[in-house]
Amino acid sequence: MKHTIINALFLSAAIACISCEDMLDYQPKDRLSPDTYFKTETDCELWTNNYYTVFPSAEGIYSEPYDVIVRDVLADEISGVRKPMPTDGNWNWEKLREMNFFLSRASQVEDESVRLEYEGLTRFFRAYFYFEKVKRYGDVPWVDRPLGSDEEELYKGRDSRESVMEKVMEDVDFAIANLPEVQNVYRVTRWTARALKSRIALFEGTFRKYHGLDGYEEFLQACVNASEPFLTGPYSIYTSGSTPYQDLFTSQNAIETEIILARAYTSAISGMTHDVNGHLTGATMGRPGMTRNVVNMYLMRDGSRYTDQENYAIKTFVEECKNRDLRMAQTLRTPGYKRIGGSKELAPDLSRSTTGYQLIKYLTEEKYDANKASTNDMPLFRLAEVLLNYAEAKAELGTLKQADLDNTIRPLRVRAGLPDLDMEEANANPDPYLSSPETGYANVTGDNKGVILEIRRERTLETPMEGLRYWDIVRWKEGKRFEKPIEGLYFPGTGEYDLDGNGSVDVCIYDTEKAPGNSADVLYLKLGSDIVLSEGTSGNVLAHSTQQRIWNEARDYLYPIPTDDRVLTQGAISQNPGWNDGLPF
Structure with a gap:
């Protein structure tokens, strides 16, 4: 099935790459015409398959380098070197034109049910597209139709975050209403749309809450509503085998029990492999390592806090690995670790890890170590994230109950070999390590402080290397964490x-x-x-003991707008606060 989907993507690319501009100008007999295309389900499928390329590559998922994982070169975001540039590959609108072009022609589809499904799919991707833009830039121009080269709207300014996010939620709601309910780990379905809405709404709700913007309650409740069907739905936390958490990410084919949508990889097609094995074991591939700060967050197997132990800060590696959350040994090389398919015990290799906490998440057999030979699928959405979203949204709203934790956090802790999270106990005794400005999250306050911190602990340890961490820090307004020493x-x-x-x-x-x-x-x-x-x-x-890390609270939660677009629109596209690009408008 994985190979079939990938082949379909390649076929669709040939069609989707036909220039929309050319098609509007003339229709030679040997070219497809927009007036005769978009009639059948096959037409719709081939065109929309190309949307899937907007999802991040495998490297974009597993190589996050911020405060949980660090590499041998600091990310620009945390080293203070970002500045406005003429162009920015993320300020790109080509895929939006493809989506809007399809929507402008969707009325040609002869079967109404087919039309609604593919309109839903297109609006799913438009919601995803715009969500990624809002996360990065805040206000962005909203465009919902294909524009000609001479239209004034090409030079319009940015629409407000509020209005764009309202449109995004409309799009994802349409997708939920019209996409098929059936599970499909390689195709967007109604379940994928619910998972996307859960992610979008949690981000926007908590961003607004911690950044002092209005309307956060509406988004947090939308997250709860989108996530709730998963509590009784067809997905479950994967627990098979002795190392289920590790297996979830090393499986060659995405495990459909828990994974809602994955990006497929295979050696059968040129260019459809990635290099996670090289990234994790090579001496010149970034040398990623987990930070001590995050390793300290793993609980003891009895549920007690590691950082409550006397002299925890000076325990050597063998001692600190004893009796910890099972995810620790399925994310890092710990004593007794053997490579999948191997028999030799392997210690952490400091020549291949900046911190010595060497990662094994996604790491497969040695036969995949050759340059870009890895073919394990990359999860894009999975149940664990949705459950964490649900628990966090309810905790931030003040509506969380113990039963909610039992339905969401408990399954994750069962897999990790930990006892249940007790809401009353957590709130009565918030973890000093997690609430400290030096080691945790200083912004959390209120009656649910303790349980919010515990949910953040679960999210931090459940989702490293999944492309979520930077945006978690952004929405929580905890950017100063990036300035802390990397130990x-x-x-x-x-x-x-x-x-x-x-x-x-x-x-x-x-x-x-x-x-x-x-x-x-x-x-x-x-x-x-x-x-x-x-x-x-x-x-x-x-x-990075000699390299300064700088986070500007008044500027760095948004990226700068590329200056070429500011010049092109003669200042109609404004610059984000704090970014001085030298332009007179």
Whole structure:
């Protein structure tokens, strides 16, 4: 089925790439005509298949580099180097024209049920398209018809966030009403549209709440309403096998039990592979690692907080991995880890991870390690996110009950080997680590502070490397987290270390002129050059210890508008606050 869908996408691209401008100018006999096309379901399917390319690539999903995961090069967003540029690939409107062109011709479809389904699909993608624009830029021009090259509307200014989001919600509601109810992990359905509405409404509701904008309650309630059908729907949290969380992301074919929509990959078609294995195991592919701050958030197996333990901050790796949330060992290399398909126990490799907390989420067998050889499908929407959305929206609204947590957070905790989340207990004793400005989220207040923090913990640990984290920080108005030191494994000093507890040395940290050995099984790191520790001769691994991280609260929650478009519209497209692009308008 996966291969069939991909082949259909390739076929549709040939048709969808026909220039709409050319078709409006003339119709040679050897070209498709818009007056004779869009008649049948096949016509509609071939045209709309091309919409799926608006979804992020695999790399766009798994390679997020912010405060949960960090790579060897800091993202522009957190290093303070962003500035207005002439162009920006995200300020691109080509796909919108394809969608609007179809909607302008949809009346030609002969079967009304087919017309409504493909109008619903098109409006799903238009909602997704505009949601991505609003997240990034705030106010954007709303256009709902194909424009000619001489129309004044091409040079219009930005419409308000409020009006655009109203249109987005109308589009996604139309999609929910008209898309098929059947499950399909590679095609957008009514369930996908509900999941999208859940995501959109939670983002907009919490963004408005924490950024002081009006109307947040309406969006949070819309999130609740869109998510609620999933509580009794056909999807469930995947729990099969001994490592179900890990298996969910390493499976070659998307697991339909939990995954609502996935992006398909296969080696059968050139260009339809990705490189997650190289990203996670290569020495020159970014060396991603989880931060100590987030590792500290994993609970103990009995549900107690790791950070409540005495001397938690100076525990070495073997000690800190004991009796933790099962997701930790299914996201990171921990003692006893073996590669899928392998028999050798592997310790974390600091030459391939900036923090030493080496990631294994999405990592498959060694045979996929060759350049861009990975073919495991990439989840775009899954049940776990929707359940977290539902719980968070109700907690922010003040309508959350223990039964809601039992229906949403409990299934995730069962898979993680943890006891249930008790709402009363959480609110009576909010986690100091999660509420601290230095280690957590300082903006959370009110009667539900404790449970909101716990829901954020669950979201942080359930969804790393899924393309959600940056936007979570944006909507929570917690950008100052990006300025915190990036710390990794703790080392009490120079010497030899057995990172996987198997009795053999894995790492040697030295401060002499030469390494004290040359064993091929040991990674030798010179203190101060190969490795920097937070306390000088001891402490946590420091990544980017000499690079400043800057987050401007008055500016950085929105991206700058590209200057070429500002010039083209003679200032009708305004610049976002705080971004000085030097233009006189």
